[in-house]
Amino acid sequence: MRNTTDILSLTDEQLSESLISLGFQKYRAKQVSDWLWKHAVRSFDLMTNLSKENRQLLSEKFFIPAITLDTHQISMDGTVKFRFKLHDGKMIESVLIPVDEKDRYTVCVSSQAGCSLTCSFCATGKMGLLRQLTASEIFDQYVLVNQYCLERYEKKLSNIVFMGMGEPLLNYKNVLHSISRLTSDKGPNLSSRRITISTAGISKMIKKLADDNKGINLALSLHAANDEKRVEMMPINESNNLSSLMDALTYYSKNSSGKISYEYIAFEHFNDTAADAKNLIRLCSRFHVTVNIIEYNPVKGVEYEKSSEDRINSFAKQVRDHGIMITVRKSRGKDIDAACGQLANKS
Numbered sequence: 001m002r003n004t005t006d007i008l009s010l011t012d013e014q015l016s017e018s019l020i021s022l023g024f025q026k027y028r029a030k031q032v033s034d035w036l037w038k039h040a041v042r043s044f045d046l047m048t049n050l051s052k053e054n055r056q057l058l059s060e061k062f063f064i065p066a067i068t069l070d071t072h073q074i075s076m077d078g079t080v081k082f083r084f085k086l087h088d089g090k091m092i093e094s095v096l097i098p099v100d101e102k103d104r105y106t107v108c109v110s111s112q113a114g115c116s117l118t119c120s121f122c123a124t125g126k127m128g129l130l131r132q133l134t135a136s137e138i139f140d141q142y143v144l145v146n147q148y149c150l151e152r153y154e155k156k157l158s159n160i161v162f163m164g165m166g167e168p169l170l171n172y173k174n175v176l177h178s179i180s181r182l183t184s185d186k187g188p189n190l191s192s193r194r195i196t197i198s199t200a201g202i203s204k205m206i207k208k209l210a211d212d213n214k215g216i217n218l219a220l221s222l223h224a225a226n227d228e229k230r231v232e233m234m235p236i237n238e239s240n241n242l243s244s245l246m247d248a249l250t251y252y253s254k255n256s257s258g259k260i261s262y263e264y265i266a267f268e269h270f271n272d273t274a275a276d277a278k279n280l281i282r283l284c285s286r287f288h289v290t291v292n293i294i295e296y297n298p299v300k301g302v303e304y305e306k307s308s309e310d311r312i313n314s315f316a317k318q319v320r321d322h323g324i325m326i327t328v329r330k331s332r333g334k335d336i337d338a339a340c341g342q343l344a345n346k347s
């Protein structure tokens with residue numbers, strides 16, 4: 001019969017209590033925790049400072065829900081998409097975006113298998129929500145992509161963005177737990193300034209994040225600067241309209257040191273007009289925010305067209321002329337379906 005306790009789901013205190021109740025000496029809990037989180041070992045057999053009997057006992061009482069690399073694809077532009085298999089056979093994707101000239105190696109991780117939101121331009125949303133990822137399944141995406149990054153570029157990952165499959169704020173507890181493991185000096189010890197959560201916009205949870213963690217950057221997938229258009233693309237806007245989101249972000253800007261940005265996919269003649277730019281400028285007035293305009297990547301079955309370069313540039317200029325920091329990002333990894341909104345376990 002399968003052992004039922006996922007050892008990676010335990011806090012350090014719970015792990016310590018469990019091991020003591022099994023007869024382990026107290027200091028063993030730290031050794032086991034170090035193996036799991038510092039060295040990211042995913043087999044009890046590799047915990048070589050434990051006796052054979054102790055390792056045997058651990059494997060009888062616990063299991064380690066490791067994720068394994070199923071496949072990876074390399075884009076013409078260097079972006080790498082990874083498909084990982086979860087212990088129950090479900091698949092998720094992560095993306096490595098290397099920017100050599102800036103020495104920046106960013107991993108985009110998934111927070112859910114699939115997604116319950118139904119943003120109309122997104123391939124993941126069409127899968128529905130299969131399940132929440134555990135904290136360790138999020139953590140392990142970082143670990144495995146970091147190993148690849150070290151092997152290929154001799155560099156560690158520099159940034160992590162929660163922008164893959166799923167809505168991170170709807171898997172709040174596990175996402176925050178993964179972040180506390182990633183930023184711990186008993187783990188990779190990442191700075192929270194290097195971490196960005198991207199959200200479709202859940203006002204209540206944005207405020208909670210401001211209260212619970214003071215330093216993570218927050219990216220709002222805005223994509224339209226009035227409610228009518230935003231609802232059409234993102235049904236979540238019905239219950240979390242722009243006014244409530246602006247209140248939540250104002251709260252975030254006052255209570256967290258994390259930076260705020262808007263992600264804005266440009267769709268031809270839909271959200272790239274002068275009137276749209278004017279609305280966007282208004283949404284930049286209450287707190288400091290940078291805007292990233294993203295080129296749209298066509299998704300099968302979606303009727304939006306991508307904006308032309310000329311239209312994007314004049315839209316960006318109108319916003320920039322108001323003193324707002326705005327960048328126009330070329331999409332990366334389009335040829336392997338690794339770009340924004342394209343993650344849906346295709347290969």
Ligand code: SF4
Nearest residue numbers: 115117119122125166
């Ligand atoms: S854009 Fe994000 S929140 Fe929206 S459906 Fe896709 S994965 Fe979910």
